[in-house]
Amino acid sequence: MIVSNVSLSGCAGVNSALCAAAGEGHFGGGSHRTTLTPTGNLIVAVCLGFIGTFGFMNNLLVLVLYCRYKMLRSPINLLLINITISDLLVCVLGTPFSFAASMQGRWLIGEGGCVWYGFANSLFGE
Template sequence: MCSGNRSGGRDYWEGGGGAGAEGPGPTGTLSPAPLFSPGTYERLAGLIGSIGLLGAGNNVLVLILYYRFQRLRTPTHLFLVSISFSDLLVSLFGVTFTFISCLRNGWAWDTVGCVWDGFSSSLFEKSSSHKCICDAF
């Protein structure tokens, strides 16, 4: 599930109210507590952001070199360009959801966002190395 469910985590209530021993239960909606500390989310955002930028930059460089130099246009290099293009798409579309979620200290998207995260990774041929990590948030 992409709702942030996990075992052993503490929950907190949004919308005010407190859980007293007497009287009605707290008001608001139950939301999962953050999995990591805010500092850890900042470090993860920096790491994921740098991976995304390096991946996008390196793959754009490969595509530019292939386009610019005629002697690189061989069938073998075309295969490598295809891999580079799919990796560029993962760097742009796959990493963005995770990066923004790290900035917001938890999965920031709904179920559709989680499905898109997994689908885009599979679509861009990276399903074995990039999975829907919204379960971890």
């Protein structure tokens, strides 16, 4: 979920700088609303659906071709396979969370899911 889409509406009457700093990356406290309209959320979800689907299919195709044709097995292509596997894991373990959140217009899997999402995308180089 994009941090700029979150507004901290539970900060009324408190120093806004302190509240914003305390609320950064933490979804447990106040009320968080998206600033996108339902149509905006749908557009983002459609884009993420295409990215996830085509990313998965294209990276899987690269892996199949690499395994099938021995002439492609060179050291430089092995570096490309490393990137392909990393991108495939982002498509499988990262994009579905963003897609689901965009479909519903809110983060669905809580603070633990947010931590997992950030960890998976950082680990796999997204």
